[in-house]
Amino acid sequence: MEILHVSVECYPMAKAGGLADVVGALPKYQQDIGHIAKVVMPMHRTKFLLDNEWEVVHKGGFNMGSSYFDFTIIKEKTNKLGFDLYCVDIYGLLDREKIYSYDDDTERFVAFQIAVLEWLRHWQHQPDVVHVHDYHTALIPFMMKHCFVYNQLSKIRTVLTIHNAQYQGWMNWEKATYLPAWDTWKWGLLDWNNTVNPLACGIKCADKVTTVSPGYMKELFQSANGLEHLFYLEAYKCFGIINGIDYAVWNPKTDTYILDNFTSKDVSEGKTLNKKKLCDDFDFNIELPLFIFIGRLVGEKAADVLPEAISTAYENFGEIFSVLILGSGEKNIEYQLELINKQHVGYYNTQISYNEKLSHQMYAGADFLLMPSRVEPCGLNQMYAMRYGTVPMVRRTGGLQDTVIDYGEENGYGICFSHANTQDILQAMGRALELYKNKKLLTQLRTRMMSVETNWETSAQQYIDLYLSI
Numbered sequence: 001m002e003i004l005h006v007s008v009e010c011y012p013m014a015k016a017g018g019l020a021d022v023v024g025a026l027p028k029y030q031q032d033i034g035h036i037a038k039v040v041m042p043m044h045r046t047k048f049l050l051d052n053e054w055e056v057v058h059k060g061g062f063n064m065g066s067s068y069f070d071f072t073i074i075k076e077k078t079n080k081l082g083f084d085l086y087c088v089d090i091y092g093l094l095d096r097e098k099i100y101s102y103d104d105d106t107e108r109f110v111a112f113q114i115a116v117l118e119w120l121r122h123w124q125h126q127p128d129v130v131h132v133h134d135y136h137t138a139l140i141p142f143m144m145k146h147c148f149v150y151n152q153l154s155k156i157r158t159v160l161t162i163h164n165a166q167y168q169g170w171m172n173w174e175k176a177t178y179l180p181a182w183d184t185w186k187w188g189l190l191d192w193n194n195t196v197n198p199l200a201c202g203i204k205c206a207d208k209v210t211t212v213s214p215g216y217m218k219e220l221f222q223s224a225n226g227l228e229h230l231f232y233l234e235a236y237k238c239f240g241i242i243n244g245i246d247y248a249v250w251n252p253k254t255d256t257y258i259l260d261n262f263t264s265k266d267v268s269e270g271k272t273l274n275k276k277k278l279c280d281d282f283d284f285n286i287e288l289p290l291f292i293f294i295g296r297l298v299g300e301k302a303a304d305v306l307p308e309a310i311s312t313a314y315e316n317f318g319e320i321f322s323v324l325i326l327g328s329g330e331k332n333i334e335y336q337l338e339l340i341n342k343q344h345v346g347y348y349n350t351q352i353s354y355n356e357k358l359s360h361q362m363y364a365g366a367d368f369l370l371m372p373s374r375v376e377p378c379g380l381n382q383m384y385a386m387r388y389g390t391v392p393m394v395r396r397t398g399g400l401q402d403t404v405i406d407y408g409e410e411n412g413y414g415i416c417f418s419h420a421n422t423q424d425i426l427q428a429m430g431r432a433l434e435l436y437k438n439k440k441l442l443t444q445l446r447t448r449m450m451s452v453e454t455n456w457e458t459s460a461q462q463y464i465d466l467y468l469s470i
């Protein structure tokens with residue numbers, strides 16, 4: 001089978017979060033089990049783009065509303081990622097440093113999707129499945145089925161994977177004119193609550209819809225930022241498939257970002273050496289337990305609860321632990337977290353940035369990873385933490401609930417709690433501080449969590465089975 005993944009992120013070309021990790025890994029594992037998988041994404045101006053060699057494979061042009069755009073498709077020449085990676089360049093729209101947060105994101109992402117389909121309709125060689133990811137690419141199934149110009153693509157099967165249903169890409173109805181001509185009586189497929197809702201449209205039009213964990217799929221029927229009823233209507237074609245992690249990138253045995261490589265056999269020594277480096281870098285005492293948080297500083301991740309929870313933990317327990325936070329997001333949360341820097345010098349640090357290397361060093365060197373997320377479709381951080389022997393402390397939600405077992409339960413290794421509030425976080429930290437004193441148990445849990453199967457192989461096969469069913 002030949003699968004074309006369409007996404008706006010793909011590691012290592014461009015990453016803002018878990019979407020990139022998934023799209024950078026899943027095609028590789030699909031190739032490994034004997035299929036052809038390719039990725040097409042926007043040509044963001046990233047280091048990977050500049051560091052690698054590309055060839056032009058197609059040039060074209062299209063109208064979008066009253067504008068005309070030329071576009072170019074380039075392909076990475078050396079198959080560096082283990083699959084064909086194509087990028088779409090649209091002069092003035094896509095060639096930018098950031099992936100998101102421009103005022104014209106709607107225009108950028110619609111233009112990207114049209115360019116992909118323009119390329120596909122001129123490509124003699126068509127894929128069997130077009131697999132789109134999140135709202136940025138979710139208009140593609142509609143356009144393939146209902147825009148006259150793409151009639152020849154209408155038989156190709158489509159799958160939409162929802163990595164996060166909070167973001168839906170809402171557009172005013174005036175912007176529907178951006179799409180190539182379609183049967184106007186089908187407007188209902190684009191609409192949800194009187195706006196064009198690309199994610200809702202993808203759910204209606206794709207042949208199958210998946211989310212990145214079974215737990216999150218269940219939650220969407222109750223809480224999906226306004227799409228609950230739609231999930232109920234389309235439930236027959238919706239499935240949850242848990243993400244794996246890419247062992248070629250996330251493996252403490254081979255990771256080149258970390259100081260000392262280790263396996264489950266020498267986890268205590270390995271972690272101690274990596275912790276020493278981290279503690280030296282941030283002036284922390286290596287004897288104290290080290291808690292970390294890595295991620296977007298937004299309400300979804302419950303990052304707003306962290307400043308109060310951490311400050312109260314220092315008040316209640318004293319300065320008997322260290323905390324290192326890496327992330328960026330809402331300015332108010334960044335500000336409040338940075339305030340703690342001055343109050344607990346030598347015990348606390350906030351790094352407001354995106355830093356891939358530091359994130360690896362933190363997973364390797366920390367004792368506990370805090371993830372109080374309000375919404376977590378799958379969550380990769382907890383799986384990376386487990387792989388590196390760092391105890392995940394998670395709220396029971398979505399994919400966190402599917403992947404972390406509390407150490408009080410049979411075969412458990414993590415710390416689970418129910419609410420994204422100070423009280424629950426404090427209780428969880430209290431348990432972590434107790435656990436830290438019991439080195440024998442801690443080592444046992446580390447060994448256990450490192451052997452939990454989180455590989456992509458099983459999930460990649462589940463996607464293949466899903467494609468075969470359509």
Ligand code: ADP
Pocket residue numbers: 016017018019021294295296326327328353354355356359378379380381382
């Ligand atoms: P999201 O909802 O952000 O996609 P996931 O848990 O699915 O959350 O994936 C987050 C990914 O982004 C992980 O690979 C994590 O290590 C990485 N990440 C998040 N924030 C940062 C940061 N500030 N620096 C480095 N890596 C980060």
